[in-house]
Structures are given as C-alpha cells and as structure tokens.
Amino acid sequence: MRITVTVDDPTGDFQGKLLALLAEHAPQVEVDATWTIERAARYYRELPTRARDIVRLAAVQDGLVEASELRTNGDASLRGHSGALKRVLERGVRQGWWPDGMTPPIEPQGPGFGKVKGYLMPLHLVDIFSTAIDNIEK
Template sequence: MRITVTIDQPTGEFQERLLALLSEYAADVEEDNHWTIPRAESYYLSLPLRARRILEEAVTRDGYVPAEELRDSENSSLRGHSAALKTALQRGATLGRWPAGMQAPIEPQGPGFGKVVGYRMPDNLVQTFYTAIKNAKK
C-alpha cells in the first residue's frame, strides 16, 4: 500500500496529531525526500543560465567546482548565484515538484560574509544530476 499526502501550511494542532499518528507507524513510513532524476531535471531547468552552469561544472568535477572556474572575463562576480539556487529549491517545493525541506543539491562553500570559494554537491547526488542534466540537454 502506498499513500501520498501533501499538506500545505497545516495548523499547529493538526500537525501535532498527524506527526503523533505517523510516529506510531514509523517503521512502515518512508519519507519521499530524495532527489530523483525527474526532480533533478526539473530543478536544473528552473535555474537561470549562470546558475545552471554551477550545477554542470560541479557534476563534471565530481561534486565540487572552485569559484575561479566559474568566473569569466565578462563578469567576475558570483554574487546572487546562491540565491538563485535556493529560490529554485523553494519554488519547486511550492509548486509540488518535491517536498518542502529537500536537501539542497548544491551549496556555496566559503568563509562567510558573501565570499564564495566554490560550490559543493554531495557525492550521492552527482550521478543523479549528471543524468538529469544530460536528459535536459537532449
């Protein structure tokens, strides 16, 4: 048996009762919070071109792309790219393409204060996103 439930903005009491019910059956509950190829493809296609490049470069470099590799002669700044990646993740959840709270497929790396030294994708997502990007470019 498979039951899929999507609840947008549950009230506090409802959420507590539902979570209590689910905890009774925790051994039989499987969360659907994994990146699949269709989800990864949808995420990739929802990104602006420069943010797509970050994903592509990270995938082709086994999950990590240094910031220097993303800068070009036209625009040396990477400002705003992290926001596009985060916004696409949130928008996909809002549109029901994946559950809210999905793991970000790629994260900026750096010392903080807006300085980005690179972007990292978890190792377990590289192949999924590789296939998704390949499919999207067909």
C-alpha cells in the same frame, strides 16, 4: 503498509486538502525527500543560466566547482548565484514539485560574508544530476 501517492498538477483546493490530511497524520507519514532524476531535472530546468552552469559543472566534476571556473570575461563577482539556487529549491516546495525538507543539491563554500570559494554537490547526488542534465541536453 506503504502507500505511495503521486499527483501530477493538482488543483490548489485538492493539494490543500491532501496536505492538511497528511499534516493531521504527520507522525505516521514518512516524506520522501530524496533527489531523483526527475526532481533533479526539474530543478535544473528552472534555474537561470548562470546557476545552471554551476550545477552542470558540479555534476561533471565530482561535485566541486571552484570559483575561478565561474569568473569569466573579467567578471570577478559571483553575486547572485547562491540566491538563484535557493529560490528554485523553495519554489519547488511551493509548487509541489518536491516536499519541504529537501536538502540543497549544491551549496556555496567559503569563509562567509558573501565570499564564495566554490560550490559543492554531495557525491551521492553527482550521478543523479549528471543523468538528469544529460537527459535534458541530449
């Protein structure tokens, strides 16, 4: 048996009880942690402008955004981009927009220590995010 439940704007009390029930039966519950056009649109709308640029460019460039494309007006720093991408993903879990365990739709690429050479969106998400962004920016 497969049961799909969608609750738009649940109250805090209801959401807490539902999540507790699901946790109680966790071994039998399969959580849908896939990116859909609706989830991608929500993620994109919640991002600050600079982070939106990264996601939009990745969606139109087969997933890859080079750091040099993001450095504009002499600004050599990409500080803060990754944090915004992560915070929206975490906020989505807290707000119930998507379940815990969603994979980040885009990740920084680089040697580490805060240095970013670019951002990469998995190829299977490019069309999903491209469609979501097109729907928003019509």
